Amino acid sequence: MRTFGWLAVVVGAGIVLLPLVLVVVSSLQPGGLVASLDPGRWNFGNYRAAWAQANFLLAFALTALVAGMVTLLQVVTSALAGYALARLNFRGKRGVLLLVLATIVIPYQVLVVPIFLVLRAGGLVNSFWALVLPTAANGYGIYLLRQFFLTVPLALEEAAYIDGASRLRVLWEILLPLSRPALVTLGLFTFIAEWNDLFKPLVFAPAGNLLTVQLALSRFQETFATDFSLLMAATVISSLPVIVLFALGQRQLVRGIATTGLKN
Numbered sequence: 001m002r003t004f005g006w007l008a009v010v011v012g013a014g015i016v017l018l019p020l021v022l023v024v025v026s027s028l029q030p031g032g033l034v035a036s037l038d039p040g041r042w043n044f045g046n047y048r049a050a051w052a053q054a055n056f057l058l059a060f061a062l063t064a065l066v067a068g069m070v071t072l073l074q075v076v077t078s079a080l081a082g083y084a085l086a087r088l089n090f091r092g093k094r095g096v097l098l099l100v101l102a103t104i105v106i107p108y109q110v111l112v113v114p115i116f117l118v119l120r121a122g123g124l125v126n127s128f129w130a131l132v133l134p135t136a137a138n139g140y141g142i143y144l145l146r147q148f149f150l151t152v153p154l155a156l157e158e159a160a161y162i163d164g165a166s167r168l169r170v171l172w173e174i175l176l177p178l179s180r181p182a183l184v185t186l187g188l189f190t191f192i193a194e195w196n197d198l199f200k201p202l203v204f205a206p207a208g209n210l211l212t213v214q215l216a217l218s219r220f221q222e223t224f225a226t227d228f229s230l231l232m233a234a235t236v237i238s239s240l241p242v243i244v245l246f247a248l249g250q251r252q253l254v255r256g257i258a259t260t261g262l263k264n
Helices: 002-027 045-053 056-087 093-105 108-121 139-149 154-162 167-178 180-195 199-204 213-223 228-259
Strands: none
Touching: 002 228, 045 056, 045 213, 045 228, 056 093, 056 139, 056 167, 056 180, 056 213, 056 228, 093 139, 108 199, 139 180, 154 167, 167 180, 180 228, 199 213, 213 228
C-alpha cells in the first residue's frame, strides 16, 4: 500500500512537472528548433536575448514593488480585520463575517467598473496606485487570519491583558509571531497573484506606461510569436522569481494551510 502511495506521488509529480520541463527544453532550442533533446545543441543565449528584448529589468523592478506593496497592505488589513472578527464582540459581527465571505465568492471582474470609476474620480488611473489600491484588502486573507487566530489559546492574551498590554500590542507581540505560517501563506498567495496579474495593468493603467512583467511578456509575445524558443525563454524568466519564492516558503505554506481552521 505504501509503495502504491509513493508511485501515485511520483506519477502526479511527473504530470505536474512535464509542462515545465517542456517549456525549459523548448527555450533552449537553437534556431527555433523544438525537437532536439541533445544538450550539446542547446542555446543558452536565448535567455540573454529574451531578457534584453523584453526590457525585463524595468518590468521586474516595477512588478516587485507593486507585488510587495500589495502583499504588505493585505497582511496589515487582514491581520487587523481578522483579529477583530476573531476576538472582538460587537453588534453585526456575524453579518460582517458573511459579507467578507461573500467578497470571496464574487469574481473580481464583476467589480471592475465601480473600482475604475472610483480610481478615475480620484485621478489615480494610469498611476502606480491604480495597481496597488484595488487589491490592498482581500476577503480571503481576512478569513484566513481570522481562522488562524481562533487556534491561538485565549489564555495567552488574557495573561498579557493582566500585565497591561493593549489589544494592538497583543496582536503585534503575541498573535502575529504565532501566526507566521498563516502570514507566509497569505504573503505567498498574494505576491504570486500580483506577479502573474495582467488584468489590472490593462484595465486600470491602459496608457501602458507602467510596464509590469506580464504586460512585458504579452508585448514580447506579440513581437516574437514566430520565435518559439525565444518566447519560451521569456516565459521561464518571468516565472523564475515566483518559483524560487514558492520553494523557499513551501514548508510554512503547507503548515499554514494544514493548521488553519483548527480550533483549540
